[in-house]
Amino acid sequence: MEKSSTIKKDLPLTEAVALISGAGGPMGAAIAKRLAADGASLGLIDISGRRLTATAEEIQNDFPNIKVCTVRANATDKDETNAAIKEIVEALGPVTTLINVVGGIRGGELVTPLLGMTEERFDSTFALNLKPLFWMVQAIAPGMVASKKGAIVNISSVTFAGDGDQPEYAAAKAAVSSLTRSLAIELAPDVRVNCIVPGLIQTSVIENAAPKMVKDYTNRSLLKRLGQPEDIAGAVSFLVGPDSNFITGAALPVSGGIPASL
Numbered sequence: 001m002e003k004s005s006t007i008k009k010d011l012p013l014t015e016a017v018a019l020i021s022g023a024g025g026p027m028g029a030a031i032a033k034r035l036a037a038d039g040a041s042l043g044l045i046d047i048s049g050r051r052l053t054a055t056a057e058e059i060q061n062d063f064p065n066i067k068v069c070t071v072r073a074n075a076t077d078k079d080e081t082n083a084a085i086k087e088i089v090e091a092l093g094p095v096t097t098l099i100n101v102v103g104g105i106r107g108g109e110l111v112t113p114l115l116g117m118t119e120e121r122f123d124s125t126f127a128l129n130l131k132p133l134f135w136m137v138q139a140i141a142p143g144m145v146a147s148k149k150g151a152i153v154n155i156s157s158v159t160f161a162g163d164g165d166q167p168e169y170a171a172a173k174a175a176v177s178s179l180t181r182s183l184a185i186e187l188a189p190d191v192r193v194n195c196i197v198p199g200l201i202q203t204s205v206i207e208n209a210a211p212k213m214v215k216d217y218t219n220r221s222l223l224k225r226l227g228q229p230e231d232i233a234g235a236v237s238f239l240v241g242p243d244s245n246f247i248t249g250a251a252l253p254v255s256g257g258i259p260a261s262l
Contacts, residue, residue: 011037011038011039012038012039012237012241012242012243013035013038013039013040013097013237013240013241014039014040015096016035016038016039016040016041016096016097016240017040017041017043017088017092017093017094017095017096017097018032018035018040018041018042018043018095018096018097018098018099018240019042019043019044019045019085019088019095019097019098019099019136019140020032020035020042020043020044020045020099020101021045021046021075021099021100021101021102021132021136022045022046022075022101022102022103022132023042023044023045023046023052023055023070023101024044024046024047024048024050024051024052024054024055025046025051025101025203025204026201026202026203026204026229027101027155027201027203027229027232027233028044028046028055028099028101029051029054029055029058029229030228030229030230030232030233031099031101031229031232031233031236032044032055032059033055033058033059033062033233034230034233034234034236034237035097035099035233035236035237035240036059036062036063036066036068037062037063038237038241039066040066040097041066041067041068041069041092041093042059042066042067042068042069042092043069043070043071043085043088043089043091043092043095044056044068044069044070044071045070045071045072045073045075045081045084045088046070046072046073047072047073047074047075048072049072052070052071052072053070055070056068056070067091067092069087069088069091069092071083071084071087071088075102075131075132075135075136076102076127076128076131076132078131078135081132081135081136081139082135082139085136085139085140094143094147095140095143095144095150096144096147096149096150096151097150097151097152097240098136098137098140098141098144098150098151098152098153099152099153099155099236099240100132100133100136100137100152100153100154100155101155102128102129102132102133103128103129103132103155103157103172103173103176104128104129104169104205105125105128105166105169106124106125106128110165110166110205110209110210110213111165111166111210111213112165112166112168113165113167114167114168117167117168121168122168125168125169125172126168126171126172126175128172129169129172129173129175129176130172130175130176130179133154133176133179137152137183141183141187141191144187144190144191145187145190145191147190148190149190149191150187150190150191150192151191151192151193151194151239151240152183152187152191152192152193152194153193153194153195153196153236153239153240154176154177154179154180154193154194154195154196155176155195155196155198155232156173156174156176156177156180156195156196156197156198156251157169157170157173157197157198158197158198158199158253158255158258158259158260159173160173160174160176160177160197160260160262161174161259161260161261161262162262165213174262176195177195177197177251180193180194180195180249180251181249181251184248184249185249188248192239192244192245192247192248193248193249194239194244194247194248194249194250194251194252195250195251195252196232196235196236196239196251196252196254197251197252197253197254197255197260198227198231198232198254198255199217199220199221199226199227199253199254199255199256199258200213200214200217200218200226200227201226201227201228201229201231201232202226202227202228202229203229206226214226217258220258221255221256221257221258222256222257222258223256223257224256225256226256227254227255227256231254232254235252235254239252
């Protein structure tokens with residue numbers, strides 16, 4: 001019997017070179033594993049070399065025929081990002097699929113109302129959620145346009161509708177959603193750009209979240225559970241694959257039924 005790890009010619013992404021930022025975290029790793037299962041070659045970037053190595057080793061154990069190139073880099077640093085992209089392109093060829101996962105809130109409290117927020121907190125949240133996307137798209141999208149093919153997926157959040165506990169994070173994710181639509185217009189018709197709008201996902205963030213926050217999200221969900229990283233990975237697989245060829249500029253909620261709109 002043929003092993004599941006063997007690449008089949010009819011897999012949807014056998015010709016794709018996918019670059020995933022934040023590939024060492026739970027969400028990024030799940031996306032990397034799913035795209036490997038779809039047949040894509042993988043360029044993986046993460047600020048943690050340890051987490052990045054763990055993701056790559058698991059993929060190579062499960063899918064030994066998949067090409068994987070890992071580069072430890074801080075995606076908020078333009079020079080590090082560009083150097084990482086150059087190394088990945090040299091190893092795998094031009095990037096055809098870009099997944100911008102890096103984002104979130106750096107350290108400290110997840111919940112900080114605006115009136116008690118420092119300027120440093122405000123600036124760092126915007127930098128973490130927007131600068132990596134900016135650097136990645138500027139470096140990779142021109143090649144996609146030149147080749148007249150490509151797919152980009154950004155990660156937003158249901159908080160973009162507004163959140164009194166995480167106002168700067170909500171605003172940053174609203175910007176991600178807006179930039180997605182702007183890029184879809186700018187890069188049309190050859191490059192498709194979409195974003196996923198997750199609810200609360202079971203990642204390391206939950207470890208620092210107040211129990212009440214987790215309970216509130218669970219209660220708001222029509223499915224009465226938190227999302228799993230694999231839920232996001234499945235949506236990414238759809239948005240970069242052939243079944244979504246007529247979808248661009250969209251914000252796809254993966255939120256258990258929590259509304260995702262302003």
